[in-house]
Amino acid sequence: MTAALGYTAIGIVFYAAFVALMLRGAGDRVRVGLRSGACVAAAFPLALLVQGASQHWLKRGGGSPLLLSALCAAIGLAASRLRVLTPVYVLAALTVAVIAVDVAITGPIQAASVLGYSLQTTGRFYGMANASFSVFAASLLLLAAAAAGRSPSRVRATAATAVLAVGLAFLAAPWLANDIGGTLTMVPVTLACAWGFFNRQITPRVVVVGALIGVGVIAGLTAVEAAIGEGTHLGRAAQSNSSLVNTVWHRVEVNVGLLVHQPWGFLCILLAGGGLVALAVQRRWTDYLPPRSPLRIVAISALVVSLLGFAVNDSGPVVIVLCLVVLAPMIALTALHGPAGTPGAAPTRR
Template structure:
């Protein structure tokens, strides 16, 4: 290795280390600042009694002052939120909700399918009634939890309370399931009896009451629909009456938490949760696990009960204690406003979820059409010069417009499209509006005459939209077509796989355009430094626990960035240098995970929790589960998703090799844009690593292609367009 290469490599690695350390070390304070609107967590020195009123199937659309007065008092006088109840299967049954509460993680009763699988068309298993102080069939729930590898341990809640000398009173079948010990024992259990509630609610610091679950007659599987339950409104009113009975019997000074922990039938959607008492005034509920005011997850309920009882919370639990978030008034108009915000959470997630698959299918088919059309106009002998010039111009503009779609899907959430009578039409219009704005800026400005001008505009717009969103709280991502789906519950903030793919691709494309400008002007060192600054800024935004909180992103982006910087400096990548970069990347990944694990549990990202699991156990189950998710996508029902990364590798392979059959006519693109070829290889490196190390990693190259290939085509076609225009001018002069 030459001294110049060694110096450049050491300098690059030093820059990476300094950047990551500078981002992570002050992370705890920054994360605290990000939630400055949240009131301080309650003191655990003198815990108040807490009563969990458990139900299921209710959403905030079921609540109003006339028909559900008890729930309305929670909305007016307490702290409220929408809750993601996803457990293991697509829809969460009442028994799943109570098991998840017991485990503090995703758990479910086994279904009739292979390996205990359950479909949305299967009837929900019944909740067992405690017999002789034990839950019947408890061993089956434990075996199912072990087989699912979510790390769930049914009985965690009851066992943790008992081991710290705190009793828990269970009232009703679901509560018996939630309060069980790891052995299945339930020492304190009683059937629901309104006349006995006063005595039952005063015996223990933690009490759980099952007031029944709503089952929507219009959404039940056929086997359940045959039972003909009462109407949705009648069931909601009956549940509300039982909630009112608990409120009347509850001792003064208690905190009351009502939670709808399951779905109402086959459809999945966000449910309701509310709390009131000494620690919960009027306003919203906040959970650091979601970092979204007014949006929490079911795992938070277990931690909230343990915290309220003054009991240590096991590190393995992924939830955090609920607390009062944004303060509000207890007036009726204020309650109406909070209800509208809660309905927005639910309606947006419910309306966008079924639109995601057809949207991605449409984008993929549109991309394939662009590829085919481009292949036609690439041929020099196609049609007359004027016709070919016209087709090239159309192809370039269509490609640029197509590349603006991802950023526009996030910006579309600035408009409450879900409130319109036909949400599908409204969201298409919203996306189209921002596509038109970004495309106009890219194609009509003075920079449009430059080779990479439109590419810079689109890439920069994508970076600013996605990066700015995660820095400001990830609000545009929630329930967007290409963002995070709270009803699924995997992520609620930061960079998911799709967002990372778009963000990293845009960053590398911007590096290509800017570095090419300086290389063409004979300033390769400035080009390398500029690309390094852009790339490292993207790494910080993506990996910083308070912003992107992406554990798998930096290890994928850093090697691609390093390759590009070294290529700009004229340093070839050897096996030895590649091994050094790979080792440095792994080391930085572990360093970030270690530093994140040192932060407070509420401020840790999933990367810090994964690092802790390496030493505390459970990391193996996480790795196996994520590997299985990738395999299911590759060989399951997502063959179209597999087609896109293969096409991406094929296209980049053609474009990156000037001697291949498909890119002989594109050699001028590399001459006009000197860092295009190494930039494409860097992009391929990043997307391939991202595919390999992330769960559902097939989404990374697939979504990277959505923005990368159109912009690469736009640059290449612009070169051919200039060539065709020059040819037409030459022929005209000869005729003259």
């Protein structure tokens, strides 16, 4: 976890400098540097997976901060050659693909990386780890934004919805991710995103209906797994009320305990909650993330995922942090490239 904490500290310094320089009116040369920095930051999740693969198959480099830094720099600088928001989209696609393939083959890469620490510290040794879910879900949302485009037609809105639906099915499948907390989080988020992609207004009623549908989906999966006797943690919990209650209580106890022993977790919650209020209620950043635009929908959804994921899982604020790790570079590149990611505003290399 040393590398992750180091990244967090460096990230805070970088984004603080980013905001300060942008407020002072950064020139083209500075913008190029900021763009490269944002791309390097965006490469962190993929670099963790590559490092995990090195540890699993080559038996070396798993705990090396130098290797992780080199991977972030190499991947990020290569991605920075792409235009506008393409770097974060490409990195998100690669991250989702690697996690999906890895989980499908029993997850050796995530287990050998920081993302799989929860698999090593709990009694569950299969499926998708909570940290992996956080990165997977946030990256999946970026893929949906890429599919939707700046002003989605009905076809592109359908494609974006399909991306989220496939990811949701992967999370729910007992033989794949088998992530019930992730499924419970992503069902209402997927429904709300789809509603927004088709240019429908997201009202409190829509949110409530989405949450109820999410509970209904989990109840249905629980009933099916309990009936056919699947050996999943959901199926086992459904066979005993005490097991289900213990599972819920364990999540509450662990999250509260982590917040007590890691006060910085409250800062993460404030950052995610404050960002959500600023985007959803106060209509901030309308020039860069216009109301009802796919980018704004995805930004709000990623913050919702971070908070819901924190509530329904038992890994504490790390779920929030990793969602912000994926989301922050997208917002940074959006700010660098002008209102709504206008290509003409892109900084040029000299």
